[in-house]
Every structure is written in structure tokens, then in C-alpha cells.
Amino acid sequence: MRGTEKASVLLASNRGPVSFTSSDDGVLTAKRGGGGLVSGLSSVAADGAGQVWVCAALSDGDREAAERCPGGRLDRAGLVDSSMPVRLLDIDPETLHGAYNGVANSTLWFIQHMLYATPFAPAFGQAAALEWDAYTAYNKAFADALADEAAPEARVLVQDYHLALVPKLLRDLRPDLRIGHFSHTPWAPPDYFRILPDHIADAVLEGMLGADYLGFLTERWARAFMDCCVRQFGAQADYGPAGMSVSSDRAGHETPTRIGVHGLGVDAPSMIERASRSDVDDRLATLREAVGDRQVIVRVDRTELSKNIVRGLDAYADLLRRYPEWRGRVVHIAFAYPSRYDLPEYRDYTAAVTSTAKEISDEFGTPDWQPLILHVEDDFARSLAAYRIADVALVNPIRDGMNLVAKEIPIIASATGGGCGLVLSREAGAFAELGEDALVVNPYDITGTADALHEALAMDRDERRARCGRLAAAGAALPPQQWLADQLAAL
Numbered sequence: 001m002r003g004t005e006k007a008s009v010l011l012a013s014n015r016g017p018v019s020f021t022s023s024d025d026g027v028l029t030a031k032r033g034g035g036g037l038v039s040g041l042s043s044v045a046a047d048g049a050g051q052v053w054v055c056a057a058l059s060d061g062d063r064e065a066a067e068r069c070p071g072g073r074l075d076r077a078g079l080v081d082s083s084m085p086v087r088l089l090d091i092d093p094e095t096l097h098g099a100y101n102g103v104a105n106s107t108l109w110f111i112q113h114m115l116y117a118t119p120f121a122p123a124f125g126q127a128a129a130l131e132w133d134a135y136t137a138y139n140k141a142f143a144d145a146l147a148d149e150a151a152p153e154a155r156v157l158v159q160d161y162h163l164a165l166v167p168k169l170l171r172d173l174r175p176d177l178r179i180g181h182f183s184h185t186p187w188a189p190p191d192y193f194r195i196l197p198d199h200i201a202d203a204v205l206e207g208m209l210g211a212d213y214l215g216f217l218t219e220r221w222a223r224a225f226m227d228c229c230v231r232q233f234g235a236q237a238d239y240g241p242a243g244m245s246v247s248s249d250r251a252g253h254e255t256p257t258r259i260g261v262h263g264l265g266v267d268a269p270s271m272i273e274r275a276s277r278s279d280v281d282d283r284l285a286t287l288r289e290a291v292g293d294r295q296v297i298v299r300v301d302r303t304e305l306s307k308n309i310v311r312g313l314d315a316y317a318d319l320l321r322r323y324p325e326w327r328g329r330v331v332h333i334a335f336a337y338p339s340r341y342d343l344p345e346y347r348d349y350t351a352a353v354t355s356t357a358k359e360i361s362d363e364f365g366t367p368d369w370q371p372l373i374l375h376v377e378d379d380f381a382r383s384l385a386a387y388r389i390a391d392v393a394l395v396n397p398i399r400d401g402m403n404l405v406a407k408e409i410p411i412i413a414s415a416t417g418g419g420c421g422l423v424l425s426r427e428a429g430a431f432a433e434l435g436e437d438a439l440v441v442n443p444y445d446i447t448g449t450a451d452a453l454h455e456a457l458a459m460d461r462d463e464r465r466a467r468c469g470r471l472a473a474a475g476a477a478l479p480p481q482q483w484l485a486d487q488l489a490a491l
């Protein structure tokens with residue numbers, strides 16, 4: 001797309017496909033994200049449609065980049081490749097903080113993942129009211145930018161809980177657009193969702209219903225959203241075989257808002273290629289030396305409260321206590337890389353992960369056996385190396401929209417090794433697609449998780465390989481390009 005042309009396909013998300021760091025002498029360095037949305041949107045570019053990705057400047061480097069570009073258009077100032085047009089929104093840091101840390105990550109994330117210790121939190125007082133104002137302003141900034149960038153009747157795909165208000169705000173500005181919203185998180189059942197004060201619950205649901213089409217990762221999350229609309233303000237939900245929809249006069253449009261389910265999987269060929277590069281080989285050699293010929297249980301997560309890392313470590317300790325035959329014969333590789341460190345809950349959780357790991361090493365370690373290898377710094381190549389030697393993958397979230405690691409490990413273990421068993425939480429979205437070939441656990445049940453780890457380690461190798469092959473096929477069945485194309489088609 002050239003000059004001031006408007007876009008016919010627009011994507012909006014809090015975190016964009018590129019981030020910047022600025023050196024002391026003012027030089028900006030761009031780092032491109034490798035996620036599925038990036039490759040998905042690139043594939044849309046191939047059909048010649050004008051497109052743009054609208055996202056927030058999240059760091060000082062990002063803000064500096066946005067300031068240097070007229071209208072925040074990085075592509076027009078040559079800061080990103082013209083094949084990936086990006087408009088970076090320079091939202092003031094206080095508003096961003098209230099919207100991102102306050103409402104999105106501390107309130108909506110905690111609601112959808114059901115993370116609150118409710119005797120103490122949440123408590124909606126004056127501080128929460130200011131954060132809500134920030135969230136509203138931040139959503140408005142996105143709606144304004146999208147309205148400005150969109151060609152007549154363009155299709156707009158809004159991503160996630162950060163931008164729940166955008167569909168309705170955008171429809172008010174530009175009724176000609178076709179608007180979709182996709183939730184990458186789970187959705188809470190009505191009793192839990194309605195912890196939110198009514199004006200916030202109303203605004204979130206109404207904001208989303210302003211879209212023509214709402215996408216969710218599983219039917220369970222889609223139905224929970226619909227149930228919330230029914231309970232909160234008596235919307236009419238149609239769960240019928242001809243397609244799901246919600247009708248309400250709060251949506252701001254006459255036609256029902258259609259609801260669709262789009263599971264998201266892995267771009268398997270590109271991940272397998274990435275996992276075979278030399279930097280992964282180097283890290284594999286180091287890990288191999290540490291584990292020897294022992295079996296390996298692997299987990300890789302953001303250090304995220306919903307990932308349930310501490311109970312996973314407790315289950316490993318329980319395995320070593322109740323099934324002592326595994327002592328000296330298994331190593332647990334746990335990578336828990338940093339996330340949302342601005343929030344005290346995440347800092348505390350990281351400390352709990354580290355101290356629980358130390359207790360396991362102190363209790364079980366011997367001079368010639370290190371039972372647990374924990375790393376808390378992000379190293380994608382090292383994660384892929386761990387995938388290659390996994391005998392068992394442990395994915396035990398309290399609640400998770402999908403969990404791509406549950407798909408990635410079987411894909412890599414199947415392509416490059418003897419295959420792995422998967423111990424999987426029934427509360428992960430991935431359960432809907434992988435449940436049959438996984439060993440399924442209740443994430444709160446430490447004893448049950450330890451038993452499942454034992455069963456996976458003891459599983460006949462042929463059966464493990466066969467299950468892993470089916471898990472890998474299911475994990476690769478819905479690549480990101482397809483996921484995006486399906487939603488654009490639905491619009």
C-alpha cells in the first residue's frame with residue numbers, strides 16, 4: 001500500500017508485530033515478532049489487498065519510533081518493510097499503564113482465567129475507576145485510528161480483551177465497516193464474570209457485540225460468552241445448528257452478532273525447520289549432557305499465574321516421593337520465562353516458582369543426579385531443544401484459552417525424536433482437540449497429576465509414539481494462516 005491509501009484489511013492488537021529499542025546515541029533497533037498473527041497477516045498481503053496493523057507503542061523505544069513517523073505509520077517512514085504496514089499508537093504512558101496493567105492484565109485477565117483469591121480481591125474503588133477511564137480512552141484511540149485507516153467497507157479484525165470496547169466504538173464512527181473480534185483467552189462463566197461491576201460487565205459485552213462476528217478458540221469459551229450476555233442483560237442467544245449468534249438492542253446494530261469457533265494451531269513446517277537449526281543443536285548438546293540417557297519431562301511457559309507452574313513442580317516432587325523407582329531415572333526441564341513483571345503478582349509468582357524448584361533440588365538431588373533444570377530467562381532456541389528431547393510434556397494450566405505449547409512439543413518430538421506423552425489439563429482450550437490422546441488431569445489435583453506423569457513415563461514406547469503422532473497431526477491441523485483466512489471469510 002502506498003502514500004495515503006486506505007486499507008481494506010485491518011488488524012488491531014495491543015502488542016504489534018515489531019518492537020524497538022533505542023540506544024544512547026538515538027539509534028533505533030527493530031525486532032520483529034515471530035508469532036502466528038505476523039505470518040498470517042503476511043499471507044493476506046499476498047493477495048494484494050491493502051492492509052495495516054494498528055498496535056500500541058509499549059516501550060520508550062516504540063514511542064520514539066512512533067514520534068519519528070508521521071501518523072505513526074512505520075512503513076511510510078521506512079522503519080518497517082512496506083509489506084507489513086504498521087501504525088503505532090503513541091498513547092500516553094499513564095493511560096497505557098491503567099489500560100494494560102490495570103484493566104486488561106489485572107482485571108479482565110484475572111476474571112477470564114478465574115485467578116482471584118476472592119476474599120481479598122478484586123475491590124472496585126476509586127483507583128479502579130481511574131483505570132477504567134484509561135481503558136476507555138485507550139480503546140477510543142484504537143477506534144479512532146482504525147476509522148482513519150479503513151477504506152469503505154473494509155474488514156477489521158480486533159484482537160483480545162485489551163480491545164473489548166473497540167467494535168462498538170468503531171461501528172459508531174464507521175457503520176460501513178465489517179468488524180470482527182477474536183478472544184485469545186478463555187471466557188468466564190456468568191457467576192464469575194459478574195464479579196465485575198455492572199457498568200464494566202455491560203461495557204465489555206456491549207463493546208464486543210458491536211462486532212459483526214466474534215471468534216473464540218473453543219466452543220466452551222464461546223458458549224460462556226453467550227451465557228454472560230443472557231445473564232447480564234437478557235440478550236437472546238441462539239446456539240442452533242445453523243450457527244451461533246447473540247441478539248441484543250445493546251449491540252448498536254440490527255443484525256445478530258454471529259459467534260464462531262476458530263481453534264488455533266501451529267505452523268508445523270516452519271517450526272520443524274526452526275527446530276533443526278544449529279543454535280538449537282548447540283543447546284540440545286548442552287541439555288543432553290545434563291540429562292544423560294534419563295527420561296525427560298518438559299514444560300515451557302511464560303511465568304504466568306494461570307500456567308500453574310508451582311503445582312506442576314509439586315506434582316513432580318510427589319512423583320519422586322510416591323514412585324521412588326523414578327529417582328535417578330528422570331529429569332524435569334522447566335522453562336518459565338519472564339512476563340508482565342510490572343505486576344507484583346507476577347513477581348511473587350516467579351519467586352514461588354524459583355523457591356519450589358530449589359526445594360525439589362535440595363530434597364532429591366544427589367551428586368550424580370540433578371532432578372530439575374529450571375531456567376527463567378527466555379531462550380527460544382533452548383525451548384526448541386527441550387522439545388526435541390521430551391519424553392513427556394507437562395501442560396497443566398488452571399485455565400488457558402488454547403495453549404500452543406501442548407501442540408508444539410508433540411509436533412517437534414514427533415518430527416525429531418521418538419515422540420512424547422502429553423499430560424494435559426482439562427482446563428486448557430487445547431483439551432478440546434487433544435484430549436483423546438493426552439493423559440488428562442484436573443490442574444488442582446497434585447496427586448492425580450503425579451499419577452499421570454508416572455503413567456506417561458511408564459507408557460509403552462510404541463503407544464507413546466502412536467499417540468504423539470496423532471497429537472502432532474491435530475496440533476498442525478489449524479495453522480495460523482488458515483485461522484486468519486477463515487475469520488476474514490466469515491466477515
Ligand code: F6P
Pocket residue numbers: 015105160184185339340401
Ligand atoms: O492470550 C492472550 C495473549 O495476548 C496471548 O496472545 C499472548 O501469549 C499473551 O496474552 C501475551 O501477553 P502480553 O502481551 O501481556 O505479554
